[in-house]
Amino acid sequence: MKKEQVVNCQFSVWYPIFKNHTIKSLILPLPPNVIDYLLDDGTLVVSGSENIHQSPTNNSDSGDDDVLWSDDESTATVTAPEFPEFNAKVLEAINALDGHVFPKLNWSSPRDANWIALNSSLQCCSLSEVFLLFKSSDFITRDLTQPFIHCNDDSPDPAIQYELVLRKWSELIPGGEFRCFVKENKLIAISQRDYTQYYSHISSQEDIICQAILKFFREHIQYKFLDEDFVLDVYQDSQGRVWLIDLNPFGKVTDSLLFTWEELTSGNSLTANQADNAQQERPEFRYTTSEVTVQPSPCLSYRIPRDFVDLSTGEDPYKLIDFLKLKKGQQEDEETEEEV
Numbered sequence: 001m002k003k004e005q006v007v008n009c010q011f012s013v014w015y016p017i018f019k020n021h022t023i024k025s026l027i028l029p030l031p032p033n034v035i036d037y038l039l040d041d042g043t044l045v046v047s048g049s050e051n052i053h054q055s056p057t058n059n060s061d062s063g064d065d066d067v068l069w070s071d072d073e074s075t076a077t078v079t080a081p082e083f084p085e086f087n088a089k090v091l092e093a094i095n096a097l098d099g100h101v102f103p104k105l106n107w108s109s110p111r112d113a114n115w116i117a118l119n120s121s122l123q124c125c126s127l128s129e130v131f132l133l134f135k136s137s138d139f140i141t142r143d144l145t146q147p148f149i150h151c152n153d154d155s156p157d158p159a160i161q162y163e164l165v166l167r168k169w170s171e172l173i174p175g176g177e178f179r180c181f182v183k184e185n186k187l188i189a190i191s192q193r194d195y196t197q198y199y200s201h202i203s204s205q206e207d208i209i210c211q212a213i214l215k216f217f218r219e220h221i222q223y224k225f226l227d228e229d230f231v232l233d234v235y236q237d238s239q240g241r242v243w244l245i246d247l248n249p250f251g252k253v254t255d256s257l258l259f260t261w262e263e264l265t266s267g268n269s270l271t272a273n274q275a276d277n278a279q280q281e282r283p284e285f286r287y288t289t290s291e292v293t294v295q296p297s298p299c300l301s302y303r304i305p306r307d308f309v310d311l312s313t314g315e316d317p318y319k320l321i322d323f324l325k326l327k328k329g330q331q332e333d334e335e336t337e338e339e340v
């Protein structure tokens with residue numbers, strides 16, 4: 001995979017081309033101090049929150065204010081950097097998208113971090129909710145630090161303008177989501193996206209779904225993108241209409257789901273009946289065929305024990321108090337050891 005392919009799959013590149021066939025979205029450039037804040041491991045405390053005690057002098061966009069733990073034991077005060085100008089732009093965008101948004105960076109959403117959100121969902125209504133998800137997500141960190149990790153060309157990394165993408169929140173039914181692999185501008189393979197579950201309607205409507213996706217691809221996508229190899233995520237709604245959800249590089253950074261990258265890139269036939277498929281110019285369509293094959297959610301490994309979730313969300317304040325006492329005790333022990 002070439003770096004250029006990754007550059008072309010940025011949201012702000014593909015969205016203007018396919019705007020009429022995807023979910024309404026707004027793109028805001030990420031200020032450098034916000035990027036620094038997102039990459040700073042020390043400040044999990046969420047900025048932009050109304051209920052965090054703020055000292056008046058900290059209300060700047062400079063972004064270099066660190067979290068302060070007050071020495072005064074009775075009133076531990078936490079301050080996180082605030083970004084008032086950026087916050088205002090984000091709120092305006094959220095309002096323009098009817099109040100609820102799905103956040104992304106140039107390529108990825110914080111799908112691996114939904115456990116940390118109070119509602120266990122990626123739905124956001126404020127910048128502080130977006131920050132909490134972004135700061136807890138490995139996928140977001142990868143976008144920021146290693147976007148070209150699987151590229152095999154030696155050219156220097158292209159400069160990236162980081163962007164916050166806010167998409168109008170849409171209740172998507174996972175059984176309606178499919179990933180389409182496009183090679184040399186041909187739709188060669190389609191996989192059920194949520195392959196961990198069995199959806200009976202997919203097996204009963206296999207042909208209809210496949211034809212609808214193929215028609216959508218031919219009419220609205222084929223030859224319109226900058227590359228001839230790419231991966232398309234689509235959604236078929238309850239009326240049967242197909243929408244574009246995301247566009248991804250054709251290569252290892254993108255999960256090949258029910259295929260393997262070796263199969264997709266080798267040029268060999270994808271199934272025994274490939275001859276039939278080729279004759280009818282039909283992509284190979286794979287889906288989970290029975291409940292027996294249902295697998296654990298692929299994001300499970302990103303989750304952490306229940307206790308930590310309670311701590312991070314403040315759902316169980318007593319647990320948090322116990323945890324802080326424990327930490328304090330530990331620190332005191334360390335201090336006495338040092339004195340001795």
Ligand SMILES: Nc1ncnc2c1ncn2[C@@H]1O[C@H](COP(=O)(O)OP(=O)(O)O)[C@@H](O)[C@H]1O
Binds near residue numbers: 102167177193
């Ligand atoms: N606008 C939206 N509203 C609600 N859920 C969404 C929206 N866009 C995407 N999703 C859900 O989030 C998942 C990941 O979205 P996607 O844009 O493909 O991000 P990524 O590239 O990180 O996988 C999708 O499979 C879909 O279930």
Ligand SMILES: [Mg+2]
Binds near residue numbers: 246248
């Ligand atoms: Mg994607």
